Amino acid sequence: MVKKIFGQCYIWLILILMYLPILVLIAFSFTKSVNVGVWKGFSFDLYSDLFRSKEILTALANTLIIAITSALVATILGTLGAIGAFYSSKKFRRAYEFVNQIPVVNAEIVMALSLAIMFAALPSLIFHTDLRSYWTLLIGHVVLGAPFVYINVKPKLQQMDPSLYEAAIDLGAKPRQALWKVTLPEILPGVFSGFLLAITLSLDDFVISQFTTGPGLLSAGDPKIVTLSILIQDKIKKGPIPPAMRALTTVIFLLVVLGVVGITVFRHYKSKKAALASKANRKRRRAY
């Protein structure tokens, strides 16, 4: 009993401490003051500032564009890679997976620097030009996400019944059709969670973005593509988080809460379904 009370208190304490900085920002998003900690009366001014700030909205749009495009590319590449490697020889697969694992364990800054040298230093040495643009930023984010798509798809392939594909072929499906209509639906949950993870990593990324960004996409005056992370880092280097960004924090936080609720409901629904299925199974077995 003591353990239960102590344990729950501990969980709540750490939870509150972890969210405290964000909660404080949210609380002070309803007052128009330069610094956190100074209350200048309740107002929604910061929210209207947020939706009028071209700088923040541009960065937000850039971030979303890059997250979605890079996650799509990463999902396609990673999924195809996982399927291909799964049906290759063991030796080849091992080598493939070793390389796939490098970005997962490697320090982000090492990858970022290596890409920056490849896209900026070497080309300026050879062609006297900097290759960095939207495309290099995209590649950087795909490097970040694709290995995780691979890792998420692989177990689904292992769980799949290999005779399903063979059956489809025997029944006259072309390999392409069998892959599209039999294999893909089976591994879809893994593909989907890989996609979500790739989006999250891209949205959260700062280091790779800063090293590989170049001109292109939407711009609010800066010659380079500015993502949200780059913009925020640029601001907090010089002073406190800009007031309008406190309002942005509230928006992001609400989206995260929505995500948590969504996952919880989904999990609840899934476990309920599993419970029903096992109940039905038991009944069926009893009937035999």
Add this chain to the structure above:
Amino acid sequence: MKSNKGSRFQLFKRKNLCIPYGIFLVLFIIVPILIIVFYAFTDDNGVLSFSALTGFFTNPSKLNVLITSVFIALQTTLLCLLIGYPLAYFLADKKVNKNAVFITLFIAPMWINFVLRTGATRDLLTWMGINGGNAPYFATLIGMVQNYLPFVILPLYTTMLKLDKSQLEAAADLGANPVQVFFKSVVPQSIPGIVSACTMTFMPTMSSYVISDTLSEGKITLFGNYIYLDFANNLWHDGSFMALIMLVIIGISMFVTRNSGKEEKEGGAAW
């Protein structure tokens, strides 16, 4: 059975699907790393040179940074374990926590932008009177722990779920007190989780530069800061050499933890 030999569909093989990603891996992971190795040991004219190497080992401030980084990374890892271990233990204990939503809540901060979170921590600490001016080291440590705690909780929680409950009960039945049960049965069983938690905090802490930069207001320089500065000043060869050192350290730590961390599953567990 109908033979497909000679038809153009024979060209389509499942294993060929790995070609596009294979090319991608070679072009954007292997080649860049080779370029780093090349840059670490050459000068601006592309001639073999050890100036980056000698520059690193004869520069006391760079060696100092390496030691400081290892020290901060060790402290962060230890603090994260001290906070995260009991937390994962309680979260996985059905008697204490029945609700799966808590583990999601502990991962959710990762969905809020990392730089924004760091800034928020800094602004809060400044309000509380702790800032880069009076306590740069303490502020950095708080920021690191705050940021890397989820990475510790997740692997620990996954191993805790798999604890052999009957062994714990047997130990208690045979007369071990709760403290003994904890140290002689719970801890040894969770070693794989501890190892993977350490690898997920130690290296990122050493190489991060945003947290130390923001929270210490530029007063604490970590390994990552130096690499970034070399990048910002176009000192590609020095930067490459430091990145290479980082790579070697990562390689060694991967080799050391390979055998004990076999059970770790990256990422997948979160979903």
